[in-house]
Amino acid sequence: MPEFDFAQPTSLNDALDLFAADGEVRALVGGTDIVDQLKTGRRNADMVVDVKRIPELQRLELTDDGLHIGAARNLTDIAEFPPVVSDYRGLADSSLLIGSWQIQNRAGLGGNVCNAAPSGDTIPALLSHDTVAVVASNSGTREIALSDFFAGPGQTVLQKGEILVELVLPLAQENSASSYLRFIPRNEMDIAVVGAGSFVQLNPSNNTVLKARIALASVAPTPVRARAAEEVLEGNILTDDLIEMAAVAAVESATPITDVRGSAEYRRELVKVLTRRTLGICRDRING
Amino acid sequence: MQHISLTVNGDQNELLADTSWTLLETLRDRLRLTGTKEGCSNGNCGACTVMINGRTANSCLVLAVEMDGNEITTIEGIATQGKLNPVQEAFIKDGALQCGFCTPGFIVSTTALLQRDPDPSEEEIRTKLAGNLCRCTGYDKIIMAVEDAAAMLRG
Numbered sequence: 001m002p003e004f005d006f007a008q009p010t011s012l013n014d015a016l017d018l019f020a021a022d023g024e025v026r027a028l029v030g031g032t033d034i035v036d037q038l039k040t041g042r043r044n045a046d047m048v049v050d051v052k053r054i055p056e057l058q059r060l061e062l063t064d065d066g067l068h069i070g071a072a073r074n075l076t077d078i079a080e081f082p083p084v085v086s087d088y089r090g091l092a093d094s095s096l097l098i099g100s101w102q103i104q105n106r107a108g109l110g111g112n113v114c115n116a117a118p119s120g121d122t123i124p125a126l127l128s129h130d131t132v133a134v135v136a137s138n139s140g141t142r143e144i145a146l147s148d149f150f151a152g153p154g155q156t157v158l159q160k161g162e163i164l165v166e167l168v169l170p171l172a173q174e175n176s177a178s179s180y181l182r183f184i185p186r187n188e189m190d191i192a193v194v195g196a197g198s199f200v201q202l203n204p205s206n207n208t209v210l211k212a213r214i215a216l217a218s219v220a221p222t223p224v225r226a227r228a229a230e231e232v233l234e235g236n237i238l239t240d241d242l243i244e245m246a247a248v249a250a251v252e253s254a255t256p257i258t259d260v261r262g263s264a265e266y267r268r269e270l271v272k273v274l275t276r277r278t279l280g281i282c283r284d285r286i287n288g
Numbered sequence: 289m290q291h292i293s294l295t296v297n298g299d300q301n302e303l304l305a306d307t308s309w310t311l312l313e314t315l316r317d318r319l320r321l322t323g324t325k326e327g328c329s330n331g332n333c334g335a336c337t338v339m340i341n342g343r344t345a346n347s348c349l350v351l352a353v354e355m356d357g358n359e360i361t362t363i364e365g366i367a368t369q370g371k372l373n374p375v376q377e378a379f380i381k382d383g384a385l386q387c388g389f390c391t392p393g394f395i396v397s398t399t400a401l402l403q404r405d406p407d408p409s410e411e412e413i414r415t416k417l418a419g420n421l422c423r424c425t426g427y428d429k430i431i432m433a434v435e436d437a438a439a440m441l442r443g
Contacts, residue, residue, distance in 0.1 A: 002308075005307065031354070035310070035351065036349060048351070096415075100419020102331070102334060103331060103346065103419065105340075106350070
């Protein structure tokens with residue numbers, strides 16, 4: 001590993017001063033991406049700042065303005081948090097798919113987001129819930145819609161000196177549900193060949209879709225919303241035929257490449273299948 | 289070098305650690321606790337599984353310097369010298385090990401699993417142990433051993 005300095009601040013302000021310092025300053029939560037990357041030379045660091053002891057970054061709280069998840073909170077805690085299980089189930093689905101139990105116990109939600117892999121499993125689930133990222137530097141705080149957070153593979157819009165503090169998911173609405181599925185060659189431990197996160201809110205009296213959100217992993221340089229598919233759904237009655245039309249439309253938002261994990265053509269097929277399945281699961285979860 | 293104080297298997301250890309050391313290297317090379325193994329070095333195989341503050345983790349991806357003030361349990365803290373615990377007994381009885389390299393990691397993960405859920409389903413066992421890889425046994429005997437250990441512990 002490269003030679004780096006190490007700090008373990010216990011206050012956000014102390015941390016922000018560290019991140020503003022010259023050189024490559026990297027946040028450490030679970031280490032499940034960054035430590036491997038430092039070992040292989042894929043990423044570099046002059047200083048590593050362990051942010052796990054900053055209280056704001058460990059937040060896991062449902063308030064009257066939404067679900068607040070600190071960037072350093074681990075995936076196991078998040079997946080088991082009762083409000084996540086009941087109202088943000090796609091986030092639980094995705095958190096429990098990442099790596100293994102050992103990985104989930106250490107890995108932070110903020111790490112999965114800021115590592116910004118196109119395949120990041122929690123990201124489509126977060127996008128499907130219209131998540132907002134709260135970012136801070138020592139000159140202030142700003143909020144960024146998660147759909148505006150990613151600039152390219154492995155790149156976020158964070159500027160020097162900024163760190164992700166927390167993710168905020170709006171309060172859950174009645175008659176709504178989310179779901180995340182991915183395709184991998186094995187049963188566990190792989191990286192998504194394609195991932196799909198869906199959210200549906202229905203009008204219970206006539207089964208009309210009031211709101212639909214669909215987001216895809218591994219089919220573009222960043223995770224993407226399948227907006228054409230959302231438009232197919234909104235305002236219409238949720239039937240199997242409508243779900244099929246939306247699944248087909250989701251493929252329009254995918255620009256996959258052929259790589260070691262699969263061909264572009266296969267990925268387009270997976271987008272259709274996983275969109276169809278996650279929409280069906282959302283419907284079952286609303287009704288069940 | 290940074291001074292760290294960490295509790296390992298109940299014993300307090302004060303060390304000077306380089307920022308680039310992983311917990312795995314520190315346990316094996318500095319503290320001579322060689323029960324924890326290095327397999328893949330990147331969090332895929334689970335041979336390096338330890339418990340940190342009661343939760344399993346891949347020690348190859350944890351920095352030693354992060355561990356100041358933490359409590360670590362290794363296989364040495366689970367296995368009692370000279371006496372097998374039910375998880376170990378079950379692994380031996382059911383032929384759930386051959387070369388034994390993955391076994392400490394499996395014993396740690398199994399112990400953590402059964403502490404959390406004394407009666408896990410087969411699916412739960414497979415999911416929670418997915419981060420431990422074995423090249424020898426084909427896994428079925430491991431699953432059986434976990435189920436038998438669970439039954440033994442439930443009395």
